[in-house]
Amino acid sequence: MKKDGRVSAVSESMPSAARDQTMLRRANELTVLAVLRDGTSRVMREIADETGLSWRTANVVTESLEAHGWLASEADTNGKRLGRPARRYRFRADVGHVAGIDIAAHAISVFIADLAGTIVGRHQVSVSPGDAAADRLATAEATLRAALSTARLDGTGVWAAAVGSTGIIGPDGVVSKSAVLPGWTGVDPGARLAHLLRCPVSVTNDCNLAVLAERWHGHRADTMIYLLTGVRLGTGLVIGGQLHRGSAGAAGEIGEIREFGWHDAAERLAAAAPGPVSDLDRAAAQVFAAARDGDAGCLRAVEQFSTDVARGLTAMVLTIDPDLVVIGGGFAHAADLLLPRLRQRLAGTCPHTPRLEASELGDESVGLGAVRLALDTIDQRITALDSATPLTPAAISGTS
Amino acid sequence: MKKDGRVSAVSESMPSAARDQTMLRRANELTVLAVLRDGTSRVMREIADETGLSWRTANVVTESLEAHGWLASEADTNGKRLGRPARRYRFRADVGHVAGIDIAAHAISVFIADLAGTIVGRHQVSVSPGDAAADRLATAEATLRAALSTARLDGTGVWAAAVGSTGIIGPDGVVSKSAVLPGWTGVDPGARLAHLLRCPVSVTNDCNLAVLAERWHGHRADTMIYLLTGVRLGTGLVIGGQLHRGSAGAAGEIGEIREFGWHDAAERLAAAAPGPVSDLDRAAAQVFAAARDGDAGCLRAVEQFSTDVARGLTAMVLTIDPDLVVIGGGFAHAADLLLPRLRQRLAGTCPHTPRLEASELGDESVGLGAVRLALDTIDQRITALDSATPLTPAAISGTS
Incomplete structure (x- = not known):
């Protein structure tokens, strides 16, 4: 061993440890790929700096990834260096x-x-x-x-x-x-x-996919509940940064408790609509609009709907104590009415009230x-x- | 590059990549420690086999761990080899x-x-x-x-x-x-x-510690709920193999929903006790004993207690869909009465009923x-x- 007592031992043993080498090689390949997958092209010096690899290791790994087809490269037109121009490497997303x-x-x-x-x-x-x-x-x-x-x-x-x-x-x-x-x-x-x-x-x-979309392109937290609102109520959970499906894929099925009223909450909301309507979504939109105009019956219906939603949501929040609840689905456009009412009801029971946000992803979330x-x-x-x-x-x- | 195109690149670059070496060295140290921490002593050949490291790397890493004081070694008295006896290494747990x-x-x-x-x-x-x-x-x-x-x-x-x-x-x-x-x-x-x-x-x-103890020395699953029963009801959660405390440490506080009756469930159970008693635990034990003897009033009290517990437990099971629920705490000795009743109530509402078990760790679990x-x-x-x-x-x- 050399005098610092740490560095030399592994390289001494490397010639007989091809397995160790391939594992290190793979780790280095993943590191270079992870840096370049953001879509920005980089010269070798930048790749070495951002991966923490030596220039030589970065060079070997990057050229190998290019040979396999993961990367494309071109001469760097920005640099004004003497001699051979540097190459810029980019991830081939296609x-x-x-x-x-x-x-x-x-x-x-x-x-x-x-x-x-x-x-x-x-x-x-x-x-x-x-x-x-x-x-x-x-x-x-x-x-x-x-x-x-x-x-x-x-x-x-x-x-x-x-x-x-x-x-x-x-x-x-x-x-x-x-x-x-x-x-x-x-x-x-x-x-x-x-x-x-x-x-x-x-x-x-x-709903499980909607919560993944939210964490990717919308509101995000390590532990969050996505609440699908609309004609149907449902939930998706991310816990500790991971989608949580449950043992049999049945996580988030709090609506199975009939007393919470999730199975007919939207119908009862829509029943307060001022005119005759055949479509629950349109009826609900009418109720939300009339509530904003101060219609007493529609405001009562919104209060009742918020109470129904909050009963199941409170049970879920008390169970996992999330950082964030995101309201998505067809009724997300009524977040101005629903969010403050849900927040108030959660705060009345939960020792810790999570952040509440409305999804902005619309019907593309799933x-x-x-x-x-x-x-x-x-x-x-x-x-x-x-x-x-x-x-x-x-x-x-x-x-x- | 050598003809297989993969193995040689990293070792060529190693002399200038001390950082890569120390990371690999640490990974190897952790691997050897992880194998030896089960308490069984091993000769070098066994360490190399079980870690997947080359004999030479395993030797260097093991001797370094011994020098630092993590391992002790002695001559192997089992082997009947020619020449120098092999050494057996063991983790110094103390x-x-x-x-x-x-x-x-x-x-x-x-x-x-x-x-x-x-x-x-x-x-x-x-x-x-x-x-x-x-x-x-x-x-x-x-x-x-x-x-x-x-x-x-x-x-x-x-x-x-x-x-x-x-x-x-x-x-x-x-x-x-x-x-x-x-x-x-x-x-x-x-x-x-x-x-x-x-x-x-x-x-x-x-309750969070009780669920960790259960996963360590009792019933275990990747996603499980520990239900503390007794004068007080509480829960602890393991989700995806990790203790889940929640954003503010408030996970599992389902008893905050007053309608579930968790705050006075034990008192109501104890009130059915046949004789006058000052202590809730002893009163509850009397009720369980009388229920086993077929006392109608005490059986009703046990049914009611099971209903109270099941209401909160159902909400938690529907939220996270665990593999396992473990009943611990002072009333775990009444698992013969409680488990079938809880199982029946969960099955009535949950799309997937988890396995239910009684803890055998007693009051040492926390x-x-x-x-x-x-x-x-x-x-x-x-x-x-x-x-x-x-x-x-x-x-x-x-x-x-």
């Missing part, structure tokens, strides 16, 4: 793609994104809540084909896909309970779409959350790849 | 200790454990629920001194300590709300005990959980130590 699919009651939406999360194709088709499961699946397939076409891709370019659906989704991706869509219980939407894509397709409760989950799947594949297997796009693409 | 302190309503208990978690000293003193906060703290200090004495330690040998207390404990270790102990709100028990130990002392809600938390603190220090700082006991001891 080396692979993901699909995020939202199968909802009124519409099916598909987003196609590159590996940087930029949306490069999308398509949406209206459906009816009463559609049979087979028709809904056929429409989902057609919508996915159309979205791939807008992105000029066939299914082979998609490395991972995620589907959002109402209901409780088991760990196997099968809908184990759906109260909303006819014939939807027992359906496996991922299996139906996988053959189009030739990559794994995961299925997740829609589809965006599906994109985020699919991107996370790819990150997990990269991290989990055996260090003896070269880190190539083909090894990560997940296509069969 | 190089440091931790203290787990349970400050409860009726007793203060202190456990002293070595780094392997073996209890090497303990002391318990009875107190009264009505004691003033200052008296309770003085008794805690005396109990800690006595426990250290049974372990033949002074405070300097303790590297980390954790205190369990009733009430909501903020992230700063101060009791932010206690409904049980007079004058306890605003108290900082850790500060009072830290000067005896000269190491950091964390303070945590008692103190053992405090030991576990203190050991976890030391593990975190080891992992977090800058790789340029030698991994010595002094660097990890946390003493000032």
Whole structure:
């Protein structure tokens, strides 16, 4: 050992430790990829500085990543140096793609994104809540084909896909309970779409994806509850920075306690609408508008709806004590009425009242959350790849 | 690059990458320590096999850990080899200790454990629920001194300590709300005990420690709820393998919903006791015994108590969908009556009913959980130590 007693031992033993070397090599590759995936191009000196690697190690790793197709490079036109111009390296976000699919009651939406999360194709088709499961699946397939076409891709370019659906989704991706869509219980939407894509397709409760979207592009916290409001009430949880689905995918199903009134809260709100309306969403919008104008009956209905929502939300907040609650869904536009009322009710019972915010992602949240989950799947594949297997796009693409 | 295109690059660059070397060295040290900390002694070949390190790397790292005092070795008397006998290495669990302190309503208990978690000293003193906060703290200090004495330690040998207390404990270790102990709100028990130990002392809600103890020595799952039953009802949560305290330490406070009846459930149960009794615990024991003998009034009281408990527990189970619920505390001895009733009520509402078990740890659970938390603190220090700082006991001891 050298005189500082620490540094030399490992390198002395390296020639007989090829396994240690490949593990270090992989760690260095992941470090360089992680820095460049923000989309900004960098010269080698910047890559070395930001990764904390030596210039020489950074150079070897970066050139190897370029050879495998993860990076592109060009001569640096900014520098005014003597001699050979430096090269700028950038992550090739289009080396692979993901699909995020939202199968909802009124519409099916598909987003196609590159590996940087930029949306490069999308398509949406209206459906009816009463559609049979087979028709809904056929429409989902057609919508996915159309979205791939807008992105000029066939299914082979998609490395991972995620589907959002109402209901409780088991760990196997099968809908184990759906109260909303006819014939939807027992359906496996991922299996139906996988053959189009030739990559794994995961299925997740829609509120779970909405909370991921919020954490990605909206309000974020390490522990947060997303509350879907509207004709249907539902929740999604992030705990300790991770999506929390629960042991059987049934986390956040607080609405199962009938006394909380979540199953008919929107109907009771809509019943206060001044005129005759056939559509719950439109009726609710009328009630919120009239409440803002001071209509006493509609204000009472808003108070009652807030009480209904707060009863379930209070139980969830007392259980996990989150940093943040985000209100999304169709009634998020009535946040001016709902947020102060929910905040007051939570403060009346909870030792600690979390921050309350209204989502600004609108009806794209489930589809965006599906994109985020699919991107996370790819990150997990990269991290989990055996260090003896070269880190190539083909090894990560997940296509069969 | 050599012909396989992968292995050579890093070692070529190593001479200029001392930082990479120290990080790899630290990772190897942690790997060897993790294997030996189970208490079993091993020869070098076994260490190399189980860590996946090369023999040479394992040898260098193990000898360095021995030089720092983490390991002891002796000649291997089992082997019948030619030449120099192999050496067996074992983790020196007594190089440091931790203290787990349970400050409860009726007793203060202190456990002293070595780094392997073996209890090497303990002391318990009875107190009264009505004691003033200052008296309770003085008794805690005396109990800690006595426990250290049974372990033949002074405070300097303790590297980390954790205190369990009733009430909501903020992230700063101060009791932010206690409904049980007079004058306890605003108290900082850790500060009072830290000067005896000269190491950091964390303070945590008692149910949070009970769930850690359960996961360590009892029933375990990645996501579980510990339900403290008895004169007081409370809960502790492990989510995704981690203790979940919540944003302000207020996770699991479902009893704040007064309609669930948790605040007086035990009193209402005890009121059914056949004879006059002054003590709630003894009255409850009478009710459980009479219910087992078929007393109709006591059976009704047990049904009502189960309903009260189940209302809060159902809300928590619907929120996080755990794998497991463990019933602990003073009424755990009535698990034969309570578990089937709770299971039936959960199944009536929850889409997924978790496994229900009775704790077998008795009244040691909070103190053992405090030991576990203190050991976890030391593990975190080891992992977090800058790789340029030698991994010595002094660097990890946390003493000032």
